[in-house]
Amino acid sequence: MGLESELMTTKKAAESWGITARRVQILCNKGLVEGAIKMDRTWIIPKGSAKPIDGRTKAAKQNKRGEAGT
DSSP, X not given: OOGXXXXXXXXXXXXXXXXXXXXXXXXXXXXXXXXXXXXTTEEEEETTOOOOOOTTSHHHHHHHHTOOOO
C-alpha cells in the first residue's frame, strides 16, 4: 500500500467532512486536526482523522460548558 491510501489533502478532507478546503486549512493551522502535517505549503491529513467539533456552533459551546444537548 502506498501513502496515497493512508493520507488525504485538505481538498479531500473538505469533501469528506462537508466543509470548505479553506476551513480545513484553518483547523489544521489551529492544531485541531489530529495527525495533520504541513509539508511545504500543503497540509497532509491521515485518512482516519475525525472532523473536529466546530467551536462556532451552539452545540459545541454547550458541550464546552458541560451542558447536556437536546
